[in-house]
Amino acid sequence: MSEAPAAPHAESADRDRADGIDLPLRPPEPRAGWRVLPARxxxxxxxxxxKLRHDRTELYTRAVQPALxxxxxxxxxxRIKAIPTDGIPYIDYLAPGIIAQSAMFIAIFYGIQIIWERDAGILNKLLVTPTPRSALITGKAFAAGVKSLVQAVVVIVIAAVLGVALTWNPLKLLGVAAVVVLGSAFFSCLSMTIAGIVLSRxxxxxxxxxxxMPLFFGSNALYPLSVMPGWLQAVSKANPLSYQVDALRGLLLGTPSHLAxxxxxxxxxAALGIAAASSLLGWLAR
Structure with missing residues (x-):
């Protein structure tokens, strides 16, 4: 009675052991979402x-508007001293508002990129990976924050050349970086949320x-809350850009602020923006 031939998998495993190769019997499990998020x-x-390293054109062109x-x-x-600024020069008062404005203008159109990725088929490929949708959105949101941070550095340099009395305390500058990134993360998520609703570039x-423009002029970037009419003060208090500008002024100029x-x-x-954009990501990809 002849012996049954050995199974191919058994022969392969014996050969691998003979060659000194110890292969895993099971494929590695995909990393959990909380471990994917920082990497993404x-x-x-x-x-x-x-992108900025290979093409600095965007960096130069976006520096024109804040400089103006x-x-x-x-x-x-x-010169005309038309806006009360508690004794500091108006250009000093304005500089943190322009930093916030520049960051917002970069982030608010970030949804165009995700629509382009959908049209190119990239988004569908990303969605079939084990990476959670929240990790994809968070990655894109903080990538927008990095671009805004580069822009903020440009604005700070321009302001310093114009004689604006900014702080150079390293800890406060780290706080400025955190404020810029958080604000940009929210506005980029707002843009991606709108992209998930309108579905068109x-x-x-x-x-x-x-x-x-309503977000910018409805904040304290150009003038203090005290000179606004009552209804605009209510709008400004609900506008995240106002809190970003307030934090930047407190950190860069040392003016009274409410940092906490x-x-x-x-x-x-930013957390609500990530949640909203993540929930609409699947709808955008359809």
Whole structure:
């Protein structure tokens, strides 16, 4: 009676053991979401830095608008003293607001990129990976924060050249970086949430242009709350950009601020933005 031939898998395993190779019997399990999140965030940030490294055109062109705000608007209103700023030059008062504005203008159109990724088929490929949707959104949100941080450095350099009395305390500058990243994370998530609703680049451009100016002028970036009418003060208090500007002024200029409240609002806003954008990511990919 002849023996049954050995199974191919058994022969392969015996051969591997004979060659001194110890292969796993099971494929490795995918990493859990909480372990994927930091890697995804770092990967997205690295991608954005690579883009800036290979093409600095965007960096130069985006520096024009804040420079004009500081050179023309800031210096003109410093001379006429039309806006109360508690004794500090208006250009100093304006600089943190322009930093926040520049970061918001970068982040608010970030949804266009995710729509382009959907049209190119990249988004569907990302969604079939084990990476949680919240990790994808968080990575993109903080990548927007990295781009905004580079822009903030440019604005700070321009302000310093114009003689704005900014702090150079390393700890406060780290706080400035955290404020810029958190604010950008919220506004990029707002953009991606709108992208998940409108599903079109043209519509997103329209919505982005429709909300950027109200967000900017409905904040304390250009003038203090005390000179606003009552209804605009209510709008400003519900606007995350106001808390970002307040924190930047407190850190860069040393003016009275509410840093604990500002950071708390920005953290909650960023978390809610990530949750909203993540919930609509599947709808966007359809």
């Amino acid at each position: 965030v770092l990967a997205m940030c690295a991608v954005e830095l690579q 705000w500081l050179l023309i608007f800031g210096q003109t209103f410093t 043209d519509r997103l451009m329209g919505f982005g242009q429709a909300i950027t 409240l500002d950071f708390a609002v920005l953290l909650v806003a």
